[in-house]
Amino acid sequence: MSSIPALLRDRIAATPDAEAYRVPSAGGWESMSWREVGDRVRGLALGLAKLGAGPGKRVSILCSTRLEWILTDLAVLATGAATTTIYPSNTAAESAFVITDSGSTIVIAENDDQVAKLRSVQKELPDVTHVVVIDGSPSDDGWVVTLESVSTGEGDYDAMVDAIAEDDLATLIYTSGTTGRPKGVELTHDNWLYTGEAVAKLNLISPDDLHFLWLPLSHSFGKLLEVVMIHIGVPTAIDGRLDKIAENLGVVKPTIMAAAPRIFEKIHNTVTATVRREGGAKLKIFNWARATGIRVARARQAGATIPLTTRVEYALADRLVFAKLRDRFGGRIRYFISGAAPLSMEMAEFFDAAGLTILEGYGLTESSAGSFLNRPESAKFGTVGPPLPGTEVRIADDGEILIGGRGIMRGYHGLPKETAEALEDGWLHTGDIGELDAEGRLRITDRKKELIKTSGGKYVAPTYLEGKIKATCPYVSHVFVHGDRRNYVTALVTLDMDVVKPWAQAEGLPEDPRELREHPRMREEVQKAVDQVNAEQASYATVKKFAILADDFAVETGELTPSLKIKRKAVEERYGETLDSFYEG
Template sequence: MSSIPSLLRDRIAATPDAEAYRVPSDDGWTSLSWREVGDRVRGLALGLAQLGSGPGTRVSILCSTRLEWILCDLAVLATGAATTTIYPSNTAAESAFIINDSGSTIVVAENDDQVAKLRSVQKELPDVTHVIVIDGAAGDDGWVIPLASVAASEGDYDAMVDAIAQDSLATLIYTSGTTGRPKGVELTHDNWLYTAEAVREVGLISPSDLHFLWLPLSHSFGKLLEVVMIGQGVPTAIDGRLDKIAENLGVLRPTVMAAAPRIFEKIHNTVVANMRNDGGLKLRIFEWARRTGIRVSRARQRGVPVPVTTRAEYALADRLVFAKLRERFGGRIRFFISGAAPLSQDIAEFFDAAGLTILEGYGLTESSAGTFLNRPESVRFGTVGLPFPGTEVRIAEDGEILIKGRGIMRGYHGLPEETAEALEDGWLRTGDIGEVDEAGRLRITDRKKELIKTSGGKYVAPTYLEGRIKAACPYVSHVFVHGDRRNYVTCLVTLDMEVVKPWAEAESLPLDPEELREHPRVRAEVEKAIEQVNAGEASYATVKKFAILASDFTVETGELTPSLKIKRRAVEERHGGVLDAFYS
């Protein structure tokens, strides 16, 4: 097995009639077997080869998470070419940069809207010979062709697959660019095969699971899941529509789902806010159940027996509260996986108390996304778990995490100096600060470049504080902690209007975001959360002042990356006046 297409071919040979993917349809959900997937990939690959896809070429995919994304990706790879991923939320200029920088000659676009985006910069894409549209019309000039017309039957598919070397380029993923211009990360077939092998060795999942995939496949986390599920033969239900997640969970009843921390924060805050709105006996029962569940969770983490009385209390708490929460997710979840950003320990313990354990992991695009993961039998919240088999870790003198192994990227596309800076003797400089505990689990303390150094010379970890404040107040959507080279720490807060609105209506508060953010009741709720977090911090790390913004951070406004991480520089630039006013 030397490539992702050969991995797929082995999967088809082993379990041809087993379910591979499940997709939304007019009648609910439709399944495809591995044999059917193989047939579609074969036809697309032969068609793409006729259009010029092959060894040394790149094909960009500009599309949301759906079955066709995976089929096109696998077909591109089968020709010997590499896939370049583009988020559907990227602007025309951003898309043009990635297409040109990667050297892509073919682009797969999801629909007419994405085609229009490309048409607006067509003159800036001289090397693009074809745009293949999944849901859309062909163009009069032949530049745009429908996906349905691409499949072909002539050609030697197996010969193409056999010719792919293990170290051939498979994927170009451009970093989110929280601090600067995106860089194309070169990931080989072997990088991805390593992740599939590592997950199999850990023994997390099996073909009896049902995996629900909605994460962006343009992100390394989504791509990792694609390859892992092929390797393990795990059926995957695919629907990238965020507004359908809750509904799909109830219908599909999956056993495994991965998500970014923002999703878990949203669920937690909605549940807590609803209980607060109900008040009275319901709220008291909920708070008691939560405290009881967290006692049990912490005992499990320490590996100590749970007292008989606590077990009895937990059984009652489970019946009254937690079982209902699990049912919201279909009632079959074995575990969630969290990645792409730090997960608050408070939120992780809440989910674990409810019998919905979140296995937090860690990796970078530069390490093929999967590098560390908590194991179900040895979860320790606040850590990202043990390294995958075959991955080495060490901590540099300044606390930076260094990792080495088969999952590490080949380099940055066309950037030899940046590659040399990131890689030294095979060790990847992650840019994150952390420590390894006595059991070998990694704890991330913060981004090296994002650590705040106050004017008094004290270092503060902003993402740690941000996560704790979000967990302490259910009405908060995002928190941005500020204070680099300032004499104290401050923060910006945004409200989750979907969660705030029912409470505001019940309390006869204004619903206009501008009025609501200044209301004393709202400020009191946020202030209470900040004071709760401050109580456990050293004086120099406490938030002294805060402001509530009228609108949330979004990908569209440029304040969040597509993986929902805060673009710190963009927030500082956009809200510089508010931040400066804290210190005037």
């Protein structure tokens, strides 16, 4: 196997009539077989080749998660070109940077809105010969053409595929830049083929599964899932609309779904806040069921025997509470996979208690997204599991996690110095701090560059505290813990208005977040969570002061990366005055 298009060709030959993808349509959901996928990709590849795509070229995709993203990606790769991914939420300037830095000559845009974004910076894109729009109209000047118009072409498709080598560039993914200018990560066909082979060896997924995909395909996690499902032959239902996730789960009834921790936090907080609001017997039953379930989850983690009385109680808790929660997800979930950011212990225990085990994994864009993953039979909360088969790991003297193996990037595009630093001694320096347990499972303690060192010389892990506070107060959306070179730790808190609004209505409180954030009742709820978390921490790690912000952090406003991680530098710059005020006087 030498390339992703060759992998697809083999999949089509092995199971031509099996379901490949399922997409929403006017009448529900429509399926597409692997043979049909092959026909679409072949036509698109030959059409794109006619436009100039080919070996050594780059084609950018500016589109949300949908079937056409995967089809055009596979078609671009089949020409011998490499795909450059752009988040649809990127600004015109950010998009122009990725397109020009990567040297893309063709851009595939989702709709007329994205085309307008490109038009606004067209003078900065002199090398772009064509924009191919998926849902939109062609332009009179010929710069914009429709996907339909390039969906057929003539030529030798198999010869194009056969000419691709495993070490050829397949993907340029620009890191989301939590600390500065985005860097283009060069990933080869072999990098991606490795991830498919490694996951297949775990026997976690089979063609009998149904995978639901909503994650951004512009992100390495989404791209990994694309390749893994082709390798194993797993059907995938695709819909990237975040506001449709809950509805889609109930209809599609998948067996596997991957997500970032924020999605699990949102579900947990919505359920918890709803039950709190209803109060009475429902709240008592929920709290009892939760406590019973977590007791069972902890016993399972410890490998302890669960007493008969507890098993009877858990069976009742399952019938009264947890079974209803599983039904929200379609009732068929075998497990979730969590990545892109740390999953708190509270989330892991709650979902496991509900019979919805989350397998946490870990990887970087620079390691093709997949390097570690918990296994169902030995999942350990608080760890990201052992390495995938073929991945090597070392812990440096300062605690930094170093990774080796076939999944490691070729380098950063056009940045030899940064490449040499990241791949020093042949190992990928992750920038994360961690340790290995006796069974070889990796526990990540924090980002090397994000550890807070107070003016008293004490180190504090901010993401740990942030996760604890979010899990303790269902009304909280994001928490930003601050205190580097300060004499104590403080925090910024944002509200999840989807959860807060019904509670505020029931309590007779203002629904405008600008008024609500200053209300004593709102502060009291957050203060209770902060106090509860503080009680478990060393004094130097306790949050002494906090402020509730009027606006939530968002990708669009620059405080979050597209994978929903906080851009710490951006938050510090935007809310610098508020943070400074914590330390005045």
